[in-house]
Amino acid sequence: MHDSVRTANLLGATALAVTDLVLADVARAAGVGTSAAAALVVLSATPGISVTEVGRRIGLSQPAAARMVTTLEAADLAHRRAGSGREVSVQLTPAGERAASELLAARGRPLTELLSALGPAQQAALADLLTPLLARLYSQVGNSELLCRLCDRASCTSGATCPIGQAERERDG
Template identity: 40%
Template sequence: MYLPDAGAPNLLGALALLVGSRMRAAVTGPAGAGGALAEALVVLKDQPGVTAEWLRQVLGLTQPGAAHLVRRLGEHGWVERRPGADARSRALHLTPEGVAAAQDVLRARETALAEVLAPLSDEQRDNLADVARTLLRHEVTDRRSLAYLCRLCDRARCPACPVHEGLRDGGS
């Protein structure tokens, strides 16, 4: 078993907090609120037609929380409900305004992450990307965990997604 040096876990934890807070702050502006509203826009952009239940599970919300989120998305004019796979379900689709809002969220996220990466050399960025690929590919267990891990990703910028590869390869 590998035991990292004493500082590595603390550094990773601090880095995770830095990146998380910068992303949350960045996406709050375009979405008008942080957290689930911005995440829902991106999830629905990349997975049109999912149900509120799927969205609830991917975002880790309670059933009332998901209902409130879908209601807020509708109030902004960002989502429309269409008939789902069965008579009881409703498929969620972004409106053109919702797609534009999702793009705004992704642009803000990218700007914030670029600022975090700015002090690194090209070689350091490549090394960081290699480490991230290795760690992420082993975390996915099913389609829901894939959607969870990539809920704020700009999937167009990551054509060879290591998280998706991990799902396809069984997390190896």
């Protein structure tokens, strides 16, 4: 008989350990906190969005996002540009682009290492299992940008469909 409580506990322990590994490597690689690291990834994927939009995509209020962008500017990782009206857009500097690239690589290393414990068939099976879990998470969170704030988007969409993007299209379709 299947014990769903045990499976949930195993999933919880795995999720927490993976999160700890990934966030430690990401923060170390970027030299900034996890919110600022997420902002670097978001800005590398969508340059020129507003400070408010950066905050929305990484789960920060507008004032907190403005403070975080100030921190990125002080580290010469980003700069603000005047937009239309009162809107201010944010762009990465060349150093910010490098930092975003380095932190995505740092994020991937512990995940790739962990997956090496599985054979190719097991990795494919895990991908098949993660797809409906991510769709369920999207239905609960309702914000694909927030869920994917530290995602290596190119790796998720090259030759495959992003399960979170698909869940969003199905909701909006």
